[in-house]
Amino acid sequence: MKYDVKKYTYRIEWSEEDQAHLARCLEFPSLITHGKTPEKALKEIELVVAESIKWIEEEKGIVPEPLGARQYKGNITLRVPPGVHRQLAMLSAEQGVSINQLVLSRLAAA
Helix, strand or coil: CCCCHHHCCEEEEEECCCCEEEEEECCEEEEEEEECCHHHHHHHHHHHHHHHHHHHHHCCCCCCCCHHHCCCCCCCCCCCCHHHHHHHHHHHHHHCCCHHHHHHHHHHHC
16 A cells, blocks of 8 residues: 555654754654655655554554544543543533533643
């Protein structure tokens, strides 16, 4: 299968310690590159991702699917301590919404 490195999710940040822009790919969390500019850092991480995909395919491994191409069901199972559950139940009752609506509104705002 052919993978398009442009479809993966990248993050670029400034590192004061390294005096460089660091680039990461969320689907390949162990990879990191750097560059003098954000554009150079992005170019470097895309090259490393392309090489990683090539290596994984040669080794008959499983190449991560880009986050944007994945299908999501829309449900999350979350376990919380009983005290937190109680607080959520009380807060949702005060606001006149379900716990699900309360948590969803807080997540959407984040």
